[in-house]
Amino acid sequence: DVKVTQSSRYLVKRTGEKVFLECVQDMDHENMFWYRQDPGLGLRLIYFSYDVKMKEKGDIPEGYSVSREKKERFSLILESASTNQTSMYLCASSPTGYGTEAFFGQGTRLTVV
Amino acid sequence: DAKTTQPPSMDCAEGRAANLPCNHSTISGNEYVYWYRQIHSQGPQYIIHGLKNNETNEMASLIITEDRKSSTLILPHATLRDTAVYYCIVRSSNSGNTPLVFGKGTRLSVIA
Numbered sequence: 001d002v003k004v005t006q007s008s009r010y011l012v013k014r015t016g017e018k019v020f021l022e023c024v025q026d027m028d029h030e031n032m033f034w035y036r037q038d039p040g041l042g043l044r045l046i047y048f049s050y051d052v053k054m055k056e057k058g059d060i061p062e063g064y065s066v067s068r069e070k071k072e073r074f075s076l077i078l079e080s081a082s083t084n085q086t087s088m089y090l091c092a093s094s095p096t097g098y099g100t101e102a103f104f105g106q107g108t109r110l111t112v113v
Numbered sequence: 114d115a116k117t118t119q120p121p122s123m124d125c126a127e128g129r130a131a132n133l134p135c136n137h138s139t140i141s142g143n144e145y146v147y148w149y150r151q152i153h154s155q156g157p158q159y160i161i162h163g164l165k166n167n168e169t170n171e172m173a174s175l176i177i178t179e180d181r182k183s184s185t186l187i188l189p190h191a192t193l194r195d196t197a198v199y200y201c202i203v204r205s206s207n208s209g210n211t212p213l214v215f216g217k218g219t220r221l222s223v224i225a
Contacts, residue, residue: 004156033212033213035215042215042216042217042218043157043215045212045214048212058212088154090156090157092156092157092213101147101159101162102159102213103159104156104157104158105156106155106156107154107155107156109154
C-alpha cells in the first residue's frame with residue numbers, strides 16, 4: 001500500500017519556536033507538496049518540490065521554509081511559529097508524468113500557543 | 114489549470130446513487146478531470162480521473178460530457194462512510210510536478 005507519512009498527527013508549540021514538520025513517502029515520487037487547510041479558506045499551497053534540493057514557492061510561503069535533502073523526505077519549517085500558523089498541514093506526493101495522481105498524508109494539526 | 118464549479122452541498126440517502134456534478138467550461142484539450150474526497154480530519158483521497166472517456170473503478174464512475182465542459186462523479190451505492198467533501202479538479206495532462214489546486218468542493222452528506 002502506497003504511503004505518505006507525516007511525523008505527527010497533533011502538535012502543540014509555543015510562539016517563537018522553530019517547528020519542523022516531516023513528511024516521508026515510500027513511492028519514489030519526484031514531486032512533493034505542502035498545503036495548509038483552514039476553515040473557510042480550503043487547501044492552500046505553501047511550497048512544493050519537483051526534485052531533491054529543488055523548491056518552489058506556492059501561494060502562501062511567508063513564514064515558512066522547506067528542505068528536501070533526500071527524495072523521500074520533504075520537511076516544512078516554521079522559522080518562528082506564530083499563532084496565525086495554527087492550522088492543519090497536509091503533505092502530498094506525486095510521480096511525474098501524464099495523468100498521474102497525488103497521494104496525501106493524514107495531516108498534522110498544529111496549534112501554536 | 115481550468116477552474117471548476119461545484120454545488121456547495123448535497124444530500125443523498127444511504128444505498129442510493131450519489132451524483133456529484135462539476136462544471137469546467139474552460140477546460141482545454143490536454144487537461145484531465147480529477148476527483149478527490151476528504152473525510153473529516155483526514156487528508157484528501159484520490160478517487161478517479163479521466164480525459165475524455167467515461168471511467169469506472171472500485172470506488173466510483175466518472176462521466177464526462179462529449180464537449181468535456183462538465184462531468185459527474187457517481188457513487189453507485191452511497192454509504193454513511195461516503196460522507197465527505199468532494200473536490201473536482203482540472204489539471205494539465207503532464208502536470209505530475211505541478212500542484213493540485215483545490216476549490217471549495219461539494220459537501221456530501223449521506224443520510225441513513
